[in-house]
Amino acid sequence: MMLLPLLPLTLAEKLANQLLHADPASSARLQALRGKRLRLTLRELPQPLTLTVVDDGVVFAVHDDNDVDCHIQTALAVLPELRDSANITRLIKADALDIEGDPMLAQRFSALFRDLDIDWQATLASRIGELPAYWLIKRWRQSRRWLTRRMAEQRDWLRDTVVEEKQLLVSAVEFAVFSDDLQALRARLDRLQRRLDSLPAEG
Amino acid sequence: MTDSQSERTDFGYQKVDKSAKAGMVAQVFNSVAAKYDIMNDLMSLGIHRLWKRYTLDCSGVRPGMRVLDIAGGTGDLTEQFAKRVGAQGEVVLADINDAMLSVGREKLRNRGVVGNVSYVQADAEQLPFADDSFDVITIAFGLRNVTDKNRALRSMLRVLKPGGRLLVLEFSKPVQPLLNQVYDFYSFNLLPKMGQLVAGDADSYQYLAESIRMHPDQETLKGMMVDAGFDNVDYHNLTGGIVALHRGYKF
16 A cells, blocks of 8 residues: 555656756756755645655655655645745634745745746657647647637626526626625614614613 | 574575575576566566655655665666765665676666766675765665675664665565465466566576575564664565565664
8 A cells, every 4th residue: 555656656756847847947946945845744645745856856755754844734725825925824823734844945846836937839849849749739729719718608608697597696796786785784783883882771 | 594503595495505695696697687677577567666666765865965775786776866866965886796787887877877876896795885974775675685684784784874774675575374375376486487488597586586485574684683783673564565665774
């Protein structure tokens, strides 16, 4: 059982390093983090994942119990929220996150991948040749445009059906009006409460 | 296991003079060196890569460290260590067998692993390095071929830095009796035939199966490491105990 997680881990490591190598700017980012180690303990995973930055990439490990520079314990769903450092204190208070060590390190690790700027056409061209790469990228862009358009159409259709035709949900404007009314009602209630509080108690 | 009274030791299931074992092991590896990698993949169905990966994970190697890969053979571990220690670190690939060392050196150079790897033909029993010189020492599938294992372990302890660790990856004893039977059948019936077919050498693979059976089991090897002076010695069984990774520290 101890060996099973090593297969996906090796594949993930390979993919991560190929992505990093596809962007020439990664080298400087890696250099700045060389030797740093981050451990992620996710509730959804049976074992903690340890990432180490080495000269030309990152190394993933699941059976590593050695010291790290930063240890994050959280749930998978919380990870995207960590991109904004303003959320960290709130998450810690809500017991959704526990950080030991340098909290900025996690953001610098994620920036390794977030800041990737990969010239996909050039990367593909070096593997499959100029022409197939050009054709593939062109088809990819066309399909993405088609998909975005189709999704927008579907969204419009769904909105029309649910809001206008079947009237299952309120429209955004109606919801805003309702929210404003509710706000006004709450203010009136508060005022009423204050007046009640200021009345002398009956003997 | 060494029979100290008669100065004889085991070579597979045979008893041979202690002085003769190194030469006989050398013959085995001279014969299999060229097909070593492909046979490893075939014999273990590729699982040896996961055993080695597990060893790497447990090694705690970081950039800048000095690593000694004893009996490093064709350099599987050395290649990964070299990547992890980076330009400021160093990996020494040591093997007693020149043929294996040559195959390893050529393979690593072809893969562009240069700069932080050096190659030394060395006997594990008398390592030619200064005291306290390595952060991590590994010996993967090598200890069972060493004539005097206790002497080799003491030699490793000597060259290890205080705080450093030794990792011994070696065939061991399967925990489940059923697995043991299947494994025995595989080792003594299929393995020599595969050796004959692929490497043209059944005897060497017969020796491999026998030497595995003669190698100390998990607890015995742990005791030997403790006796040699290692601290916090523990081990983990892999693939049901077919292989075990022993770990010991020098404090």
